[in-house]
Amino acid sequence: MKVEELFELSKGKRISKGTLFDLIQYSKQPGSEHWSGTYGRIGNTPQQGINWIGLPPHVRGVIIKTSLGLYAHDGWSDDDHVSYRYSFKARKSVINHGELANRVLIDQPLGLYPLLLFTDVGSEWQFEGRFDVSEVADSHVVLRHQSPVSDQSPESTSIVWREGHKRYVTHLLTERSGSLVAWLKRVMSPACDVCCDNPGERYGVAVIEAHHTTPLSTSLGDHEVTPDDIALVCPNCHRAVHACMRQGMASYDAIREHLRERLSLSGWSSTVQDGRPPTESQKRRSSSLKSDE
Numbered sequence: 001m002k003v004e005e006l007f008e009l010s011k012g013k014r015i016s017k018g019t020l021f022d023l024i025q026y027s028k029q030p031g032s033e034h035w036s037g038t039y040g041r042i043g044n045t046p047q048q049g050i051n052w053i054g055l056p057p058h059v060r061g062v063i064i065k066t067s068l069g070l071y072a073h074d075g076w077s078d079d080d081h082v083s084y085r086y087s088f089k090a091r092k093s094v095i096n097h098g099e100l101a102n103r104v105l106i107d108q109p110l111g112l113y114p115l116l117l118f119t120d121v122g123s124e125w126q127f128e129g130r131f132d133v134s135e136v137a138d139s140h141v142v143l144r145h146q147s148p149v150s151d152q153s154p155e156s157t158s159i160v161w162r163e164g165h166k167r168y169v170t171h172l173l174t175e176r177s178g179s180l181v182a183w184l185k186r187v188m189s190p191a192c193d194v195c196c197d198n199p200g201e202r203y204g205v206a207v208i209e210a211h212h213t214t215p216l217s218t219s220l221g222d223h224e225v226t227p228d229d230i231a232l233v234c235p236n237c238h239r240a241v242h243a244c245m246r247q248g249m250a251s252y253d254a255i256r257e258h259l260r261e262r263l264s265l266s267g268w269s270s271t272v273q274d275g276r277p278p279t280e281s282q283k284r285r286s287s288s289l290k291s292d293e
Contacts, residue, residue, distance in 0.1 A: 003027060003040040003053055006116055007061065014124040024051050024063070043100070045089055050101040061113045062104050064131075064143075067120035073140065081128065084117060084143040095139060105141050108133040115143055188230075194237035194259050209238045213252035231256075 026034040027042040044051040051063040077083040089101045118125035135142035191198045199207045244255045
């Protein structure tokens with residue numbers, strides 16, 4: 001068996017424990033029947049519970065092998081087997097979120113690689129499907145079946161690990177609440193809160209995005225979200241805001257002012273660009289930027 005075959009498995013397929021063990025063990029050995037090249041190497045924890053295909057920032061997927069009842073709080077969260085709670089790896093009951101086995105779980109919402117979940121059925125492992133991380137807590141993650149179609153794209157995974165990284169991923173998961181974004185787009189102005197442009201007006205399609213402005217240190221648990229917690233931003237500014245967050249800037253207001261200053265210094269205004277007259281949103285943007293100076 002080779003790594004590529006794992007990505008082609010259908011839900012409910014069973015694999016002998018020996019076959020999966022050998023694949024994980026010998027995928028690292030050039031010349032073995034399980035060798036698929038450097039990007040097919042599988043790293044693993046000693047008990048092969050968490051197994052990552054490739055190395056950051058080039059993780060292709062994560063194999064999770066779990067036995068129901070092994071940990072008291074692990075298991076299916078619903079009768080339809082859509083969500084599964086899975087505990088982080090711990091050493092002497094201490095969890096290190098920076099440990100690679102835990103990092104590849106926490107980073108999944110960034111890289112969007114599939115989590116391949118296998119459950120113990122005697123002498124075999126049963127494939128439960130491809131999962132995403134839908135929640136990151138201190139002791140565990142919640143896995144949820146991948147949607148057939150997603151409008152999310154991977155973020156850059158070449159991020160230096162640091163304190164607060166888990167909070168940043170939690171922030172992303174909060175922003176990706178489909179019902180929240182849909183509601184905000186109905187009740188809030190479609191102009192970008194940073195550059196004041198209206199990408200829908202420019203492109204003729206709705207591409208505005210929601211950014212969660214609540215300080216990350218307060219967004220780890222369940223909390224109510226109000227319109228004051230959300231800013232609608234264009235895709236370019238949203239990526240720039242996240243880049244500033246990854247560099248350590250926590251305050252959205254500070255990031256917004258920083259980016260507006262950069263836009264102003266770069267000459268981003270209502271002047272004619274590329275031979276085209278400015279749009280109405282460009283005029284509003286220019287007026288807003290000047291009023292903040």
